[in-house]
Amino acid sequence: MSDNKKKVFLVDDDKMFLTMLSDQLEGLGKYTVSTFATGEECLDKLSANPDVIVLDYYLDSAVPGALNGMEILKRIKTTSPDLKVVMLSSQEHYGVALQTIAKGALYYVIKDNQAFGEIERLLEEIA
Amino acid sequence: MKIAPDTLADLFQRMDLFESIPQTVLFKLAAHSKIKRIPADGVVFHKNDVGNALFVILEGHVKVHDDDYVVTKQSAGSFFGELALLDEGPRSLSVSAVGETTLAVISRTEFYSVLEDYPSVMQLVVSQLTRRLRLQTDKLVDQLRRREEELTRLVDERTAEVVHQKEEAERQRAQAEAEKREAEFQRQRAEQSERFKQQFLANMSHELRTPMHAVMGMTSILLQKGPREDQMRYLESIIRSSKSLLVILNEILDISKIEAGKMELEHTDLNIERIVEQVVNTLAYRADEKGIELVTECDPALPPVLIGDPVRLQQILLNLTGNAIKFTEKGNVTLIARPESIADGSCRIFFALRDTGIGMSPAQLEVVFESFRQASSDTTRKYGGTGLGLSISKHLVELFGGELRVKSTKGEGSEFSFVIDLPVSANTRIADQEEVSQQMLDALSGTRILIAEDNYYNRIVATETLELRIPGVQIDAAENGQEAVEKCDSGIYDLVLMDVHMPVMDGLEATRRIRETHPELPILALTASVIKAEVQKCLDCGMSGWIPKPFRDIEFFGAIYDVLHNDGTAAKKAPALPEPSNDRQESGLQFLESLTGGNRERIRKYIGLYLESMRSALPLIEATRDAGDAERLHRHIHTLKPQFRMVGLGDTAELAARIEENLKAGIVPKVLTADIDRLLEDARRSEADFEKYLATS
Numbered sequence: 001m002s003d004n005k006k007k008v009f010l011v012d013d014d015k016m017f018l019t020m021l022s023d024q025l026e027g028l029g030k031y032t033v034s035t036f037a038t039g040e041e042c043l044d045k046l047s048a049n050p051d052v053i054v055l056d057y058y059l060d061s062a063v064p065g066a067l068n069g070m071e072i073l074k075r076i077k078t079t080s081p082d083l084k085v086v087m088l089s090s091q092e093h094y095g096v097a098l099q100t101i102a103k104g105a106l107y108y109v110i111k112d113n114q115a116f117g118e119i120e121r122l123l124e125e126i127a
Numbered sequence: 128m129k130i131a132p133d134t135l136a137d138l139f140q141r142m143d144l145f146e147s148i149p150q151t152v153l154f155k156l157a158a159h160s161k162i163k164r165i166p167a168d169g170v171v172f173h174k175n176d177v178g179n180a181l182f183v184i185l186e187g188h189v190k191v192h193d194d195d196y197v198v199t200k201q202s203a204g205s206f207f208g209e210l211a212l213l214d215e216g217p218r219s220l221s222v223s224a225v226g227e228t229t230l231a232v233i234s235r236t237e238f239y240s241v242l243e244d245y246p247s248v249m250q251l252v253v254s255q256l257t258r259r260l261r262l263q264t265d266k267l268v269d270q271l272r273r274r275e276e277e278l279t280r281l282v283d284e285r286t287a288e289v290v291h292q293k294e295e296a297e298r299q300r301a302q303a304e305a306e307k308r309e310a311e312f313q314r315q316r317a318e319q320s321e322r323f324k325q326q327f328l329a330n331m332s333h334e335l336r337t338p339m340h341a342v343m344g345m346t347s348i349l350l351q352k353g354p355r356e357d358q359m360r361y362l363e364s365i366i367r368s369s370k371s372l373l374v375i376l377n378e379i380l381d382i383s384k385i386e387a388g389k390m391e392l393e394h395t396d397l398n399i400e401r402i403v404e405q406v407v408n409t410l411a412y413r414a415d416e417k418g419i420e421l422v423t424e425c426d427p428a429l430p431p432v433l434i435g436d437p438v439r440l441q442q443i444l445l446n447l448t449g450n451a452i453k454f455t456e457k458g459n460v461t462l463i464a465r466p467e468s469i470a471d472g473s474c475r476i477f478f479a480l481r482d483t484g485i486g487m488s489p490a491q492l493e494v495v496f497e498s499f500r501q502a503s504s505d506t507t508r509k510y511g512g513t514g515l516g517l518s519i520s521k522h523l524v525e526l527f528g529g530e531l532r533v534k535s536t537k538g539e540g541s542e543f544s545f546v547i548d549l550p551v552s553a554n555t556r557i558a559d560q561e562e563v564s565q566q567m568l569d570a571l572s573g574t575r576i577l578i579a580e581d582n583y584y585n586r587i588v589a590t591e592t593l594e595l596r597i598p599g600v601q602i603d604a605a606e607n608g609q610e611a612v613e614k615c616d617s618g619i620y621d622l623v624l625m626d627v628h629m630p631v632m633d634g635l636e637a638t639r640r641i642r643e644t645h646p647e648l649p650i651l652a653l654t655a656s657v658i659k660a661e662v663q664k665c666l667d668c669g670m671s672g673w674i675p676k677p678f679r680d681i682e683f684f685g686a687i688y689d690v691l692h693n694d695g696t697a698a699k700k701a702p703a704l705p706e707p708s709n710d711r712q713e714s715g716l717q718f719l720e721s722l723t724g725g726n727r728e729r730i731r732k733y734i735g736l737y738l739e740s741m742r743s744a745l746p747l748i749e750a751t752r753d754a755g756d757a758e759r760l761h762r763h764i765h766t767l768k769p770q771f772r773m774v775g776l777g778d779t780a781e782l783a784a785r786i787e788e789n790l791k792a793g794i795v796p797k798v799l800t801a802d803i804d805r806l807l808e809d810a811r812r813s814e815a816d817f818e819k820y821l822a823t824s
Contacts, residue, residue, distance in 0.1 A: 015739070016740055019733070058762060061763060090766075101319060106315060108319070112769055113718045113722075116722060
């Protein structure tokens with residue numbers, strides 16, 4: 001292994017957020033970032049052994065009928081129970097957050113201006 | 128035993144060994160041989176015995192062996208011990224009879240004397256010797272190989288065992304590691320859920336208080352509408368219940384804030400005497416009701432102006448005094464405040480509350496400061512309350528750097544006290560702006576005010592607040608900017624209160640229009656945003672000042688008084704602007720600028736993505752709105768919400784969140800058309816703005 005950058009997968013149907021977050025993390029020079037517009041694409045690439053997956057809650061705005069983050073989370077946890085998943089959502093609801101944590105997500109980050117800093121800090125801690 | 132020499136010679140002659148030897152010679156040899164009979168298992172000779180004879184087997188079998196290891200077996204007609212013919216040394220192997228065996232023993236001397244002239248015999252002897260040595264060597268090699276195999280097997284086994292042990296150790300280490308990871312994971316999860324709990328409680332503050340205020344606001348409006356006597360009693364009861372609910376609510380929120388470490392004290396000028404006075408004013412009637420005397424001992428030596436958090440200090444004293452009154456049936460409650468020392472610009476103050484109430488037992492004293500604890504479950508029934516007040520007071524005193532102490536004797540009364548240090552302020556008197564003075568309100572009497580605000584509830588609250596406090600005030604309302612512009616044409620208003628975000632025409636545009644004909648008319652912005660840039664936008668379009676929502680009396684009336692009767696500079700200032708760092712919204716492209724470190728290229732790229740997203744999402748929002756597809760509409764709006772935030776459209780993001788909430792609550796899109804249209808309008812305006820930005824930046 002020539003470089004020991006951590007592999008981070010970002011899954012979000014919001015292209016703007018996805019691009020911004022990806023640029024931001026790549027800019028830190030510590031992560032190799034792969035982006036996916038749907039959870040299904042991400043599931044296909046799980047064999048690449050990412051260190052962390054940052055997964056949005058709703059994923060069907062660009063591809064109608066795409067599975068939502070909760071479902072993707074469940075599938076990830078079935079095949080790779082130890083894989084670290086950070087959930088992302090603009091859903092400020094406590095219940096939703098709790099549900100994702102119960103299903104094995106490590107953190108729940110609300111998608112707003114502070115999300116970037118929060119995710120950087122989280123990755124620093126868990127990746 | 129005896130065998131005749133001619134019989135023995137006959138036997139010799141049949142042996143290979145003596146094949147070419149003449150009968151006479153064999154007869155001679157037989158005559159010199161001895162016959163030896165060995166019983167079964169009897170030993171002929173042992174290894175290392177010294178021997179000098181050759182043995183010829185006449186009858187039976189022998190085994191040539193090395194201890195238990197049998198090198199070879201020989202039967203009648205064969206011979207052994209031939210080595211003794213060559214070398215009179217020790218025997219290399221042992222020989223024993225297998226069954227009963229008869230041997231002819233030919234001594235070395237006899238053998239050579241008789242067979243001296245027949246070297247072929249010697250050759251045969253040597254060749255047998257060689258064969259036997261080879262046999263013996265082969266056996267040894269075989270033995271060595273087997274020994275080596277055995278060793279290899281042992282080594283393999285041992286290696287396997289070591290590998291197994293190593294694997295086991297590795298497995299145990301991995302398991303310990305996994306357990307450690309699991310524990311860490313659980314810890315993180317627990318922390319996370321604790322954070323959510325706090326976040327949840329903090330969010331509840333808004334979500335619970337807002338409807339409570341609505342209930343109270345609406346109820347007080349109904350009270351003004353001349354209700355019947357019985358209705359009046361119900362309404363008053365609603366108000367009372369709401370107030371106590373709000374008290375409980377605030378206490379729960381306070382304690383959660385404290386536990387989350389989010390409670391912070393203000394540092395402003397305060398006057399202790401005034402705080403004590405307000406506590407007494409608030410609670411005097413309750414003491415009166417119970418026939419208790421409420422006494423204050425406020426030392427005049429206290430510096431007039433100290434620096435601290437007046438609201439929280441008052442909260443502590445209110446709680447302690449309220450408790451003292453609650454638990455005292457007769458006698459008095461005394462509130463004491465006196466300086467203990469003043470040095471280095473700091474004053475050490477002693478506060479105490481003494482009562483002649485029911486007091487507490489030592490056991491009750493131990494738990495008195497715990498959250499949700501009351502002296503007994505009876506207490507709750509008899510005296511009410513959440514049991515949080517003292518716990519909150521204790522924490523607040525700690526935030527002030529003091530410690531809340533209690534002394535009590537059951538049946539005689541209690542004393543709660545604490546000592547805190549507060550800096551002495553450089554000011555000698557406190558700025559008189561905490562309360563709206565009656566003088567100020569009187570000066571506003573008869574004012575004609577237009578309220579332009581699209582939110583029904585905010586409109587009612589503003590109207591109500593003004594009508595209740597300002598004598599003879601005349602209020603008119605407009606539901607959007609357009610209506611406000613039209614109403615202002617009449618020229619009858621002294622003041623316009625203008626919401627910034629309204630459908631049809633927003634407050635900024637309305638202000639610009641009104642300014643064309645009424646350059647002097649005071650217009651105050653009503654804005655939920657307290658961001659400098661937002662406020663600046665209001666001032667830039669010609670507004671005279673601003674009032675933050677939700678309204679606080681002092682800011683509300685202060686700003687109105689300022690623009691009507693002062694020079695109006697105070698209303699333009701941003702007295703309570705919080706730092707944007709702590710705010711979830713930032714305005715304009717500040718966020719993108721700070722995120723990218725001002726990288727133009729990246730900002731342009733993100734704006735491009737924002738525009739791209741709007742271009743595809745806005746028609747979808749329109750389509751789903753028209754189709755009444757609440758679920759898809761919700762999803763599209765949900766996706767846009769963070770994007771609005773990123774580009775600084777905080778209010779639009781809030782509007783999106785509100786629509787989302789309503790859709791989730793089951794309200795059909797049709798009912799929300801006005802809001803959705805406003806959202807689209809905001810988004811389209813932003814598209815235009817950002818296209819301009821991309822063209823010029």
